Amino acid sequence: MKKGLISVLASVISILVGLLFGLLLLIIIKPGMAFPKFGQMLTAGISSAPKLAKVLYQAAPLIMTGLSVAFAFKTGLFNIGASGQYTVGAFAALACAIIFQMPWYLCLLAALIAGAFWGVFPGLFKALFNVNEVITSIMFNWIGMMAVNLLCMNIKQDGKLIMLPKAWISGNGLTDRTVSLSVANPNALIPKMGLDKLLNSNYMNISIFIAVAFAILLWVILSRTTFGYELKACGSNKNAGIYAGINAKRNIVLSMVIAGAMAGLGGGIYYLAGTAEYTIQKALLAMGFNGISVALLATSNPIGTIFSALFISYIQVGGETLQPVYAKEIIDIIIAVIIYLSAFALLTKTIISKRIGTGTANANDKLGNPIPPEELKGRKAHAHAHGNKQKEGENK
């Protein structure tokens, strides 16, 4: 049996158990409504064309943040900072659209660059000072969100606060969000190419195709280029990579830059859809954290992120139908359970292979790279150590 198929099967089992857990929760909370609501939740995403459009609309940025996390995972880095990179990317796109009146593709480019810039810090600090990238990313999530808020509130052009609606629409005193793009610069909206008419929904545009194209691009980089091979080698065993002449420090920084660029672009395509404005608030944007779920469910495979993002978007759209009888956060519980189960994917995969009787259990490490059984025995886990562990490893 093929490794890929076993991976998919393990994910499917995790999903089924997660959904079952969700159903159980619904039954415990309010038994009478559990089954109809659960059914509604499962079918909402395909119940009508506009709902399907919404699934695709949310899946696009999810694919991007999922790619961001997945790409960093492949290099042995945990990019928990996708949220900050996403926010900074969104700001760059909106600033280019509103202040500089640029067309949509330049705005997306700006989002990409801004996200990449925000990814430099965790990468650089890890490479130069050996500061754990998890901590740096978390700090830069908050710094990024607050900086973006400050900029949105303060950027002035001709004495007007240009990012806010009141500079554009007289009488609109809203200060908690940016101006709608359809007012400020309709050219910055991502083209719809008739898809909105096809699915009868304003949410629909070509962003899902952009996201899929990037997923394929990253897959090609990772599995068909020397650069991708070097990145993966560093991810599986940094010291072996260094020994083989790979510049590990450069790869760490580059990997985080690419990861940041993906998340930043995600922010761009979400806010250039023209259906949501950036709201100034004190909480980190959830899209970045949902990217972690997407990447884990896809076992960090770029092509897999397309499907896992579609799945997560699908049940999130379904989750809205649970309200007001149940809290829609039940969906988050289901996703969390799925991720928890996929944390011991290795175990699940071993069981599947044994059941099917192929004999060899094709173990995957958490990055989704297959590990030969003989290596698995003597393998030292590597990534995510705080502090100087790896440095000391070199001195041994």
Add this chain to the structure above:
Amino acid sequence: MIVLADVISATIIFAVPLLLVAMGGMFSERSGIINIALEGIMIIGALAGCLMMRTLNSAVTSGALGSQLAMLISILTAAAAGVVFSVLLAFASINLKADQTIGGTALNMLAPALAIVISWVVQGQGQTTILIPTWSRITEANFGLTMKSQFLQTLLFKNLYLTTPIAVLLFAAAVVLMYKTRFGLRLRSCGEHPQAAASVGINVFKMRYAGVLISGFLGGIGGLAFTLAAGAGFQSSVAGYGFLALAVMIFGNWKPWSILGASLFFALFKVIGAYASSISFLPQFKGVEGVSTYLYPMLPYIITMILLILTSKKSRAPKAEGIPYDKGMR
């Protein structure tokens, strides 16, 4: 002067959750398990503690139960909930040898969602904030005192909750446990070289379970302490404090006294951010919007980064942390 008293007392109350949670993280990581789930553990602890306060509210207001006894019960509930939740991490990372970071991330996602769902179930549809009763605070009246000096009154009683003295006791107990007992030595050895520890008859599984469960205990209380400090009631979030505690632990170099210093330091910067507008020597940036809501609150995070970079050379993590224990590996 009153501002100074304000700042000191606010610093202490914000340092308490950081200290407790970072100490929890220390126990887990010194035993060899990376505990990124501290944020989730805090949320579950705070949820359980606040629900217990809510349950006991009528008994306290009618005088049947002493207010601080009720607080003690709530704190113990928070600790117990933290322990139960941390079992999930221990089970995945010790028994099933799962990736500790992923398991922890899953628990961090689970906790706030679970908290919202449970708040709904208990309080009714859409009611996500659990209010904190006023009797939870320790006042002069609890001691039968009346303070003449307003400075002392602010310093001692403006932000005093039972969690503060308990945190001091727990800190002392943790230091003794870690460095003066056989248990502490064994725990630390499991985080450095578990195979060597096992070769002299130490049960690595048990030790790591102990480390994670202690982190659940301290993290749960820390979550409640944070909610009390934040003051606006429990809203299914601890605002990233679990992650900040993780940074405090690393900055504190996985050692109790350094962690104590680090948590006071971080809390001070957090409070300076919050009180910036009433501290006269800080620049106020006239004409800039959002200085007190976004500019100064950025300070603790930036300082954290700078300090982590400056101290990274001296940083020394437990050697075996993050590596599932494998008996056959030497």
